Amino acid sequence: MTLNSDAKKQLPHDFIWGFATASFQIEGSTDVDGRGKSIWDDFSKLPGKTLDGKDGDVATDSYQRWKEDIELLAEYGVKSYRFSIAWPRIIPLGGRNDPVNAKGIKFYSNLIDGLLAKGIIPFVTLYHWDLPQALHERYGGWLNKEEITQDFVHFAKVCFEAFGDRVQNWLTINEPWCVSAIGYGYGRFAPGRTSERSRSAEGDSSTEPYIVAHNELVAHAHVVKLYRDQYKRQQGGQIGITLNGDWCMPYDDSPENIAAAQRSLDFHIGWYADPVYLGTDYPESMRKLLRDRLPRFTDEELALVKGSSDFYGMNTYTTKLCMDGGNDEFQGNVKTTFTRPDGTQLGNQAHCSWLQDYAPGFRALLNYLWKRYQSPIYVTENGFAVKDEHTKSVEDAIKDTERVHYFKGVTASLRAAILEDGCDIRAYFGWSLLDNFEWADGYTTRFGCTYVDYETQKRYPKDSAKFLVKFFKENVAAAPAS
Ligand code: PNW
Numbered sequence: 053m054t055l056n057s058d059a060k061k062q063l064p065h066d067f068i069w070g071f072a073t074a075s076f077q078i079e080g081s082t083d084v085d086g087r088g089k090s091i092w093d094d095f096s097k098l099p100g101k102t103l104d105g106k107d108g109d110v111a112t113d114s115y116q117r118w119k120e121d122i123e124l125l126a127e128y129g130v131k132s133y134r135f136s137i138a139w140p141r142i143i144p145l146g147g148r149n150d151p152v153n154a155k156g157i158k159f160y161s162n163l164i165d166g167l168l169a170k171g172i173i174p175f176v177t178l179y180h181w182d183l184p185q186a187l188h189e190r191y192g193g194w195l196n197k198e199e200i201t202q203d204f205v206h207f208a209k210v211c212f213e214a215f216g217d218r219v220q221n222w223l224t225i226n227e228p229w230c231v232s233a234i235g236y237g238y239g240r241f242a243p244g245r246t247s248e249r250s251r252s253a254e255g256d257s258s259t260e261p262y263i264v265a266h267n268e269l270v271a272h273a274h275v276v277k278l279y280r281d282q283y284k285r286q287q288g289g290q291i292g293i294t295l296n297g298d299w300c301m302p303y304d305d306s307p308e309n310i311a312a313a314q315r316s317l318d319f320h321i322g323w324y325a326d327p328v329y330l331g332t333d334y335p336e337s338m339r340k341l342l343r344d345r346l347p348r349f350t351d352e353e354l355a356l357v358k359g360s361s362d363f364y365g366m367n368t369y370t371t372k373l374c375m376d377g378g379n380d381e382f383q384g385n386v387k388t389t390f391t392r393p394d395g396t397q398l399g400n401q402a403h404c405s406w407l408q409d410y411a412p413g414f415r416a417l418l419n420y421l422w423k424r425y426q427s428p429i430y431v432t433e434n435g436f437a438v439k440d441e442h443t444k445s446v447e448d449a450i451k452d453t454e455r456v457h458y459f460k461g462v463t464a465s466l467r468a469a470i471l472e473d474g475c476d477i478r479a480y481f482g483w484s485l486l487d488n489f490e491w492a493d494g495y496t497t498r499f500g501c502t503y504v505d506y507e508t509q510k511r512y513p514k515d516s517a518k519f520l521v522k523f524f525k526e527n528v529a530a531a532p533a534s
Contacts, residue, residue: 053399062529063470068173068478069524070130071485071517072433074180074226075138078488081115085155088144090182095242096489104494111489113509115159122166124502124511125485128521131528132173134432134481135163136226139207142214146184148206157214164218175432175481176215177223177294178208178275180492181231181241188243194231194264201271205390208275212283220289223432227296228268228324232381238262240492259345261382266347269327273353273360289291293328294365294432297321299413299420300374304393308376308518312386316374317420319384319390329425331358337384363478364425367433370406371398371413400454403437403497404490407456411461415469422475429475434462435483437490438514441498446512449503455516461529463523468528482520486511 076092094169096107114121125133139146179435183193184404191199208224225231230241237257239246247254272293278306279291300316302309318335326332331354333339334346372388379385390398390408399409414434421429436458443447459482469475472505487500495506501517 061471063467063524063527065529065531066478067480067521067524067528068132068175068430069480069528070132070134070172070175070482071125071484072134072175072317072481072483073114073488074136074177075141076111076180076329076489077276077484077491078112078114078121079138080109080111080113081108084115085141085159086144086145086153087138087156087477088140089152089185090138090140090403091185091188091242092182092491093185094430096494101244102492102494103231103496106489106494108489110506112486112504114486117509118159118163119166120511121485122163122170124170125167125511126170128513129525130172130516130521131524132175132221132479132481133167134175134177134223136177136182137211138182139179140182141186142210143184143207146187146207147190147203150186151378152210157210158409160215164215167288171184173221174215174219175221176219176477177226178211179204179224180226181235183242184332184403186366188416193243194236194267197263197267197270200267202270205274205278209278212279212287212447215281216287216289220287222279222289222291222495223294224272224291225268226432227367228292228293228295229320231268232261232265236264237382248517258381262342262346262477265323266349269324269356269357270353273328273356275312276442277356277358290362292361292363292365292430293322293324294367294430295324296367296369296433297325297369297417297421299371299410299417300370300388301413301416303373303375303389306376309374312376313374315384316372316386316388319386321421325425327354327357328361329359329364329427331355341381341385361427364421364427364429365432366417366421366429367483368414368417368431369436369483370402371410371416373398393474400457401439403439403441404493407437409436409461411458411465414462414478415465415473416478418466418469418475419473420471422469423479429477430479431466431477432479432481433483434480435499435501437497437499442496446503446505449498450514452514452516455501455514456519459516459519463520463527467527480524482516 247257322335
C-alpha cells in the first residue's frame with residue numbers, strides 16, 4: 053500500500069466527531085412518563101431567572117421527536133452524538149432508596165438503540181445539571197457530600213446496568229465549575245443560591261461553591277471507581293469528567309497580568325483538573341486566596357480523585373484577556389476583557405457577552421492542557437451564538453456566516469494542534485445539534501447548528517452544520533479495510 057502525503061495529513065480514522073446536547077435543554081415533556089422534577093423546573097419558572105421568562109417544559113420537544121433527531125444526525129453523517137440522561141427520569145425522586153422509573157429507562161434505551169442502528173456512537177453524560185429537585189429539598193443536593201455521593205453513585209449504577217452493554221463512552225459531570233460557581237456563587241443557574249440577597253434568600257457565595265466543587269469531585273471519583281471495579285472489564289468502555297475552560301491571555305506583558313492569566317486558568321481549570329489529573333491539591337493560587345474556605349482533601353479522597361478520568365473532557369468557547377484586579381473570586385480576582393490595549397476586539401462578538409471568536413486561543417488551550425495534564429483530549433463542546441439570531445427569519449438565520457467563521461477557525465486550530473503540535477486529541481463535538489433552552493438566557497441565545505422554529509418545532513440545518521460535516525468528512529481518514 054502506498055501512503056500518499058495527503059492521507060498522512062488527515063486526522064486518524066478513529067477520530068470521533070458529532071454534535072452535543074443536554075437533556076433539560078432539549079427534551080421538554082417535563083411532566084411525562086413519570087419524570088420527577090429537576091432543580092431547573094421550578095427555578096426557570098421563577099420571575100427574572102430566565103431572560104425571556106421561558107422554561108424547559110417544551111424546549112425542542114426532543115423527548116417526543118427523538119426519532120426525528122436521530123434522522124437528522126444520520127443525514128449529517130456524524131460518527132457520534134453526545135447527550136445527557138435526565139436523572140429525574142430514571143429515578144424521579146433521585147435517591148438510592150427511591151423507585152426506579154422503567155419508562156425513563158426505556159426512553160434512553162430506545163434512543164441508544166436508534167443511534168446504534170444508524171452506526172452513531174452514543175457519548176453519554178450522566179449529569180448535565182438537572183439534579184432531582186427532591187434531593188435538593190431532602191438534604192441540600194450537592195452541598196451534602198455523603199448523601200449526594202451515595203445517590204449519584206446509585207444513579208450511575210442504574211445507568212451502567214441499563215445502558216452499559218451498549219454505551220462505551222461515559223461522562224460523569226458536565227462542567228462542575230458552572231454547577232458550583234454559577235449555581236451556588238453567582239446564583240444565576242439552579243439552584244440559584246448566592247449571598248446576593250436580591251437574588252436569593254439563602255446561600256453563601258464565599259463558602260458553598262467550594263464545598264459543592266469538592267463534593268462534585270468526590271462523587272465523580274466514586275462513580276469512576278464503581279465503573280472501573282464492576283463494569284469496565286465486561287463492558288469495555290471509558291469514563292471521565294468534562295470541564296469547561298477558556299483560554300486566558302495576559303492583557304499586556306506586565307508581570308501582574310501574566311500572573312493573572314495563569315491565575316484565571318487555575319480558578320477555572322486547575323481547580324478540578326489538578327486534583328483529577330495530577331493528583332495534587334487545589335492550585336496554590338486558590339489556596340492562597342481562599343485559605344480555609346477551600347475544603348481539604350483527606351488522603352483517601354485525593355487518592356480516589358487522582359487519575360479518576362480516562363481522558364480530558366474539554367468544553368471551550370472563547371479566549372479572555374486577563375488583568376490583575378477586581379474582587380470576583382470565581383475569576384481568581386482577575387478582570388477580563390475582549391478589547392486589546394490598542395482598542396481592537398479579539399474577534400466577532402457573540403450574542404452572549406462572554407463569547408468572542410478567537411481561534412488561536414483554541415489551539416493554545418489544547419496545547420496547554422495536553423502539556424500540563426498529558427491525558428487524551430475529547431473536545432466535548434465548542435460553539436458560537438450568532439448575535440441577534442433569534443430576531444432573524446429562518447432564511448436569514450440558517451445563513452450563519454459568523455458561526456461558520458468560528459468553526460472554520462477552530463477546526464483549522466484543531467487540525468494544527470493534532471498534526472503539527474502533536475497533541476493527542478480524539479474527539480470533537482459541536483455545541484449544539486439544535487438551538488435549545490440556553491439556561492438563564494432562555495431561548496434568546498441560539499447555539500444550534502440546526503435552526504429550530506419553536507412554533508412548529510421544525511428543524512432547519514444551518515450553514516455551520518454543513519461546514520462541520522464537510523470538514524470532518526474531508527479531514528478524517530477513511531477506516532482501514534478490514
Ligand atoms: C455550557 N459562561 O455552559 C454548557 O455545558 C451548555 O449546556 C451550554 O448550553 C453551553 O455551554 C453554551 O453556554 C456554559 O458563562 C454556560 O462562561 C455559561 C458559561 C460557559 C459555559
